[in-house]
Amino acid sequence: ILNVEQSPQSLHVQEGDSTNFTCSFPSSNFYALHWYRWETAKSPEALFVMTLNGDEKKKGRISATLNTKEGYSYLYIKGSQPEDSATYLCAFSNNAGNMLTFGGGTRLMVKP
Amino acid sequence: GAVVSQHPSRVICKSGTSVKIECRSLDFQATTMFWYRQFPKQSLMLMATSNEGSKATYEQGVEKDKFLINHASLTLSTLTVTSAHPEDSSFYICSAMGERGTEAFFGQGTRLTVV
Numbered sequence: 348i349l350n351v352e353q354s355p356q357s358l359h360v361q362e363g364d365s366t367n368f369t370c371s372f373p374s375s376n377f378y379a380l381h382w383y384r385w386e387t388a389k390s391p392e393a394l395f396v397m398t399l400n401g402d403e404k405k406k407g408r409i410s411a412t413l414n415t416k417e418g419y420s421y422l423y424i425k426g427s428q429p430e431d432s433a434t435y436l437c438a439f440s441n442n443a444g445n446m447l448t449f450g451g452g453t454r455l456m457v458k459p
Numbered sequence: 460g461a462v463v464s465q466h467p468s469r470v471i472c473k474s475g476t477s478v479k480i481e482c483r484s485l486d487f488q489a490t491t492m493f494w495y496r497q498f499p500k501q502s503l504m505l506m507a508t509s510n511e512g513s514k515a516t517y518e519q520g521v522e523k524d525k526f527l528i529n530h531a532s533l534t535l536s537t538l539t540v541t542s543a544h545p546e547d548s549s550f551y552i553c554s555a556m557g558e559r560g561t562e563a564f565f566g567q568g569t570r571l572t573v574v
Binding site: 452 | 463493495501502503504505508516518552554556559560561562563564565566567568
């Protein structure tokens with residue numbers, strides 16, 4: 348059974364604060380690490396798909412880093428806004444391409 | 460982004476009946492489709508992975524005879540919950556991926572209630 352762990356489980360921040368979450372995953376048989384944003388009553392939407400060790404991707408105020416050797420990825424949000432409130436999920440994809448296993452998610456709530 | 464359509468969005472059925480859930484990729488060819496189940500207050504649990512034209516790969520603990528998955532074409536996968544019981548009541552969601560290493564696109568999910 349694959350362990351994809353995310354921390355913290357939930358996070359409350361004030362508008363304007365910067366924040367980050369962690370995703371840890373198996374370092375063997377790695378193919379890709381995905382980050383998704385899941386708002387209530389909507390489908391999860393992809394933020395990033397990362398494949399290379401040391402990769403760093405950015406989309407607006409959100410960025411992510413990847414360390415495949417030690418098996419972790421960080422997601423950063425700069426200057427959080429209320430509309431950033433959502434559950435952020437990471438997912439591990441293996442070499443065989445026959446699974447996309449999700450972590451438990453980090454639920455972010457940004458207070459105005 | 461690409462569109463994945465999942466139907467029905469909500470279904471209530473009697474115990475002992477079977478329910479079929481469809482997942483369609485509308486504007487791309489889905490080489491791989493994933494089926495997930497979400498238990499209350501928990502994250503998405505991978506049930507099975509299906510590749511077009513081949514048998515689904517089920518995760519440990521998921522009964523393949525109870526949760527029948529068919530991926531007959533590059534745009535359609537179905538999950539059939541056979542002989543449903545109240546404990547099968549849950550939120551089921553599919554996702555579809557084109558090329559490996561690209562993002563997965565999710566359906567809207569199906570809320571199944573077995574009474």
